[in-house]
Amino acid sequence: MNEIKLPHDHGQQIEKKLADMPSADDFLVVADLFKQMGDSSRIRIFWLLCHCEECVINISALMQMTSPAVSHHLKQLKAARLVVSRRDGKEVYYRAADTEAARLLHHMIEELVEITCPSSV
Secondary structure, X not given: OOOOOOOOOOOOOHHHHHOOOOOHHHHHHHHHHHHHOOOHHXXXXXXXXXXXXXXXXXXXXXXXXXXXXXXXXXXXXXXXXXXXXXXXXXXXXXXXXXXXXXXXXXXXXXXXXXXXXXXXX
């Protein structure tokens, strides 16, 4: 990384931190994951698939959404590598991917729901 001379020195030695800063591409990957979670229906579908494996028809019934809408969300989650599928005959089943990103996102969703939607005492 090029040596950066800041116009103001606030004594924080930020230049040393910049050496450890992830690349702009790394931040794009993170932003794309957060983009996936920008839709409450997609969050609900992802959360469900973290807890079970299910087909589009059943996901549609559980989420009270049309099958095409669910398929659209699944396509995006799959492209983000948060969801995987398997075929059994004519049926396709979906579940959360077994990745660090999917586990972390699932944990984050559950923690945020707990913080923002506490159960009534």
